[in-house]
Amino acid sequence: xxxxxxxxxxxxxxxxxxxxxxxxxxxxxxxxxxxxxxxxxxxxxxxxxxxxxxxxxxxxxxxxxxxxxxxxxxxxxxxxxxxxxxxxxxxxxxxxxxxxxxxxxxxxxxxxxxxx
Amino acid sequence: xxxxxxxxxxxxxxxxxxxxxxxxxxxxxxxxxxxxxxxxxxxxxxxxxxxxxxxxxxxxxxxxxxxxxxxxxxxxxxxxxxxxxxxxxxxxxxxxxxxxxxxxxxxxxxxxx
Numbered sequence: 001x002x003x004x005x006x007x008x009x010x011x012x013x014x015x016x017x018x019x020x021x022x023x024x025x026x027x028x029x030x031x032x033x034x035x036x037x038x039x040x041x042x043x044x045x046x047x048x049x050x051x052x053x054x055x056x057x058x059x060x061x062x063x064x065x066x067x068x069x070x071x072x073x074x075x076x077x078x079x080x081x082x083x084x085x086x087x088x089x090x091x092x093x094x095x096x097x098x099x100x101x102x103x104x105x106x107x108x109x110x111x112x113x114x115x116x
Numbered sequence: 117x118x119x120x121x122x123x124x125x126x127x128x129x130x131x132x133x134x135x136x137x138x139x140x141x142x143x144x145x146x147x148x149x150x151x152x153x154x155x156x157x158x159x160x161x162x163x164x165x166x167x168x169x170x171x172x173x174x175x176x177x178x179x180x181x182x183x184x185x186x187x188x189x190x191x192x193x194x195x196x197x198x199x200x201x202x203x204x205x206x207x208x209x210x211x212x213x214x215x216x217x218x219x220x221x222x223x224x225x226x227x228x229x
Contacts, residue, residue, distance in 0.1 A: 044223050045208055045210070046220070050215075050218070059216035062217070101171055102153050102155040102167070102210065102212045103155060103218075104167045105167075106164045106166065106167075
């Protein structure tokens with residue numbers, strides 16, 4: 001059974017940093033592109049970033065480029081999102097998502113709140 | 117960026133009746149490999165999103181055959197043949213053809229009348 005379990009969310013002040021993690025199980029992690037998708041509670045879904053299975057190719061939404069870094073450790077079956085220079089607009093639930101002919105499996109999400 | 121426009125944004129439906137959601141893209145969604153990467157996603161209240169349909173019309177394993185996807189080019193539709201109480205939630209279309217960025221529709225909230 002595919003499982004994606006995010007962690008690392010919390011309350012942080014504007015300008016601060018957080019590192020999100022997503023532990024994957026139930027599939028060969030290194031074979032899949034992986035994404036982070038954000039959702040402000042009660043609002044829509046916004047794509048944040050993606051990374052190739054080998055970790056060498058990454059893409060970012062313009063709103064986070066230069067501030068967020070996606071990475072992965074295939075030996076640990078774990079996806080990361082390093083978030084720096086956080087603003088209130090970064091607030092939301094961050095989902096870890098697998099890609100197979102489009103996004104398929106989603107984690108339960110981890111809540112990031114940026115507030116002073 | 118590709119803009120996906122869903123309609124309606126709110127969809128009150130009587131149990132047992134059909135429902136239909138439209139997703140229109142600002143660009144054609146055929147990828148260079150010949151596939152159209154248009155996905156339909158369901159988010160029930162308080163739950164994580166879940167994929168229902170991929171590549172326009174392919175139903176995810178375990179998804180009831182009441183759900184079907186169709187369309188081509190820039191116009192796509194999700195249909196529910198007979199709405200059940202379990203279907204309430206928000207439905208999103210998403211494109212993975214022209215990336216980055218991947219983009220989502222605004223979401224359609226399905227509720228029971």
